[in-house]
Amino acid sequence: NPQYSSSSTFVIYAHLLRQIAALSEADHHFLVHWLKKLSTFWRFKQLAPHPQFISHSPVPAVMSFSLTKCSWWIYAANSVSSPPIMPFTDFYNITLDHMDFMEEYRTWQNYGNSNRFSFCQFPFILSTVVKKAIIQKDSEQQMISQARQSLVSKVSRRQRVDMNLLFLNIKVRRAQLLTDSLDELTRKRCDLKKKLKVTFVGEAGLDMGGLTKEWFLLLVRQIFHTDY
Structure with a gap:
């Protein structure tokens, strides 16, 4: 119903979808398979709850759950359709x-x-x-x-x-960039969640972000080189 796109009908729409969300698991599966048969794009898209409705602040959390869950059934039906009827970006709620x-x-x-x-x-x-x-x-x-x-x-x-313990410090040689990088990351796997700090052996300079970016660039180039 096109009237459900109006915020004045959100309360009625919320109660309707809440009842649908309360259906049994078997009914949910039936609903997904039924939605899958709606091959016409516009009919499928019309069923999706209005994005502003899902995130509308006066709607209680239980309503938001019901509405989002109903959107999930449409998303699930769309995902198992071949090819998908709607692009996945259509399900994004940009108001969030x-x-x-x-x-x-x-x-x-x-x-x-x-x-x-x-x-x-x-x-x-x-x-x-x-x-x-x-x-x-x-x-x-x-x-x-x-x-x-x-x-x-x-x-x-x-x-x-030692303030260096706050970082994941790796030292690499440019000539052995890939090998040294893998060895350092393997040896210091307990520190992998720390902030990365790169030092090129034999080169002066502090890593203020530039050396790390250069290291990533050189590493990606070598990883995707035809030799590997």
């Missing part, structure tokens, strides 16, 4: 790009085994912008956490603290 998703992500991690709703349970609605931000922030947090653990371990044993 403006949320504080790190808080959402941390909540999801802390309550992962509970029934608490989180958009992170349904990654297909998250745009590449959100996914990229989550990966970057999560990586930064893991770097800080790993460095803190190393620091606390040294202090608790009353050992001299």
Whole structure:
């Protein structure tokens, strides 16, 4: 119904989809197979819940779960269709790009085994912008956490603290870049979550980010060289 695209009908639409979400598992499978048979693009797309509706703030969490779950059935039916009827980007809810998703992500991690709703349970609605931000922030947090653990371990044993322990320090020779890199990463696998710091043997200079970028560039070139 085109009226469901209007925010004035969101309450009615929410109750309708909540009833659908409460169906049994067998009915859910039946629904997915039925949706798969809707080969006409526009009919398939009309069934998708309105993106603004899913993220509409007055809608309670239980409603958001129902709506997003209904979107998942359409996504599942689309995924098993050959070829897919809708591009996967059509399922992105770009209104979520403006949320504080790190808080959402941390909540999801802390309550992962509970029934608490989180958009992170349904990654297909998250745009590449959100996914990229989550990966970057999560990586930064893991770097800080790993460095803190190393620091606390040294202090608790009353050992001299070397600031280099806060980094993943690798030393490589340009002539043996690939071999040295693999050896260093294998030998220091316990530090892989720390911030990377690269030193080229025999060359002066501090790694303020430029040497790491150069190392990545040279490494990728060698890895994809025809000799390998």
